[in-house]
Amino acid sequence: MGAALEIRNVHKSFGAREVLKGVDLTVPAGDVVAVLGPSGSGKSTLLRTINHLERPDLGYVAVHGELIGVEVRGARLHELPPRAVRRQRTRIGFVAQSFNLFPNLTAQDNVAEPLVAHKRLDRPAARARAVELLAKVGLGDRGGAYPRQLSGGQQQRVAIARALALEPGLLLFDEPTSALDPELVGEVLSVIRQLADTGTTLVVVTHEIGFAREVADAVVFIDDGVIVEQGRPAEVLDRPQQTRTREFLSKVL
Numbered sequence: 629m630g631a632a633l634e635i636r637n638v639h640k641s642f643g644a645r646e647v648l649k650g651v652d653l654t655v656p657a658g659d660v661v662a663v664l665g666p667s668g669s670g671k672s673t674l675l676r677t678i679n680h681l682e683r684p685d686l687g688y689v690a691v692h693g694e695l696i697g698v699e700v701r702g703a704r705l706h707e708l709p710p711r712a713v714r715r716q717r718t719r720i721g722f723v724a725q726s727f728n729l730f731p732n733l734t735a736q737d738n739v740a741e742p743l744v745a746h747k748r749l750d751r752p753a754a755r756a757r758a759v760e761l762l763a764k765v766g767l768g769d770r771g772g773a774y775p776r777q778l779s780g781g782q783q784q785r786v787a788i789a790r791a792l793a794l795e796p797g798l799l800l801f802d803e804p805t806s807a808l809d810p811e812l813v814g815e816v817l818s819v820i821r822q823l824a825d826t827g828t829t830l831v832v833v834t835h836e837i838g839f840a841r842e843v844a845d846a847v848v849f850i851d852d853g854v855i856v857e858q859g860r861p862a863e864v865l866d867r868p869q870q871t872r873t874r875e876f877l878s879k880v881l
Contacts, residue, residue, distance in 0.1 A: 630693070632657040632798050632829040633678065637687035640673055647673045649853035650687070655798075655846075657692075658827045662840035662861070665850040666876060671833045674850065675800050678831070679720040680713050691720060692797050718746045721791035721799040725806045727783045729775040735762060735786045736771035742793050761789040765819045781812030785819055792823075799823065801832040837880055841865055849873045 633655040640648040647670045655661050665671050676682040678689050680697030688705060689696045697713050698705040708716075729738050739758035743749045749757065762771050765785040775783050784804055791799060801820065805813040817839050824830060824843050834840060840847050840861055847864040849857045849872075857864055857873045865881075868874045 630657055631655065631690075632659070632692055633831065634690040635674075635678070635687070636689075638674070638677055638684045638689065639686040640670075640677060640682055640684055647853050648677070648684075651850075651853075651855055653848065653855065653858075655829060655831060657829055659845040660824045660830045660832065660843055661846045661848055662844035663831065663833045663848045663850060664835070664837070664840065664876070669851045670853040671850055672802050675722075675802050675831065675833055678798075678800060679717050679722055681722075683707070691716075696720075718742075718794045719796050719798070721794065721796035723784070723787050723791050723799070723801045723804050725803045727775070727780075727787050727807070729783055729786060729790075731775050734772050734774055735767060735778065735782075735789075738775070738786055739790045739793055742790060746794055757793070758789070761792055762786070764792070764822075765789045766815070779812060780808045781815045784808065784816045788816075788819055788823075798829045798831070801830065801834070803833050803835065805834070805836060835880065837865065837877075849876065851876070 631654050635651055635653040638648050638651045651674060663671050673682055677684050683697060688698060696716055697708055699708055736755055736758045739761050740754035743754035743757055744751055759768065759771055762768050765788050767782060767785055770778065770782060805816050808816065817836060820832065821843055844861050846858060847861050848855055849864060851872050857868060857870045865877065868877060
């Protein structure tokens, strides 16, 4: 099926601090990749370079063979216009840890909004599709609720439904359960498991080791801006080759 995601020699600095130090990663279409690492290791920055919320200082990202945020002119990469980048982002779903729902809109309208704005659906059609998507994440009966009326787990599931609305070819999750109470984590992970079963390509930054072991096709351990180790879950989690990976896992398992 080819690669859904290619990251090549990506570097990113903020001031004098180099956060990503030459990251290379290939994700085959349909795979689920769990990204593990300590706080401050560069995990979230890596995700944000994939959809060009952060522009790499060096290197490039390609999704389904298309360069993201840049184009080749001559022998150099040049930044695309903002409108073109926004259009590319509609094909890359992104679910953050903080939900980012519009508080003044119902769950149904939060999901319908990108369909109106980007798919140019009329509002009745967009709201009908939103009901279908909310049902897919187990919230078919909560479309009329506002975010303040929903639990954290329910809000995150609305955010997932919204990310699915544009039928992205790649879905990114940035620690989707870190803002949730422990008893709500399972309901969000269950939805992500269901997405994995549909063959959607997922890159999930997570601290949930059990989820990574059960659902991921590959686990990537990143530390200090570099990928230290990657491989199948049983290899990385049970038989890590690198000392830094073993140290990290000894603290979280």
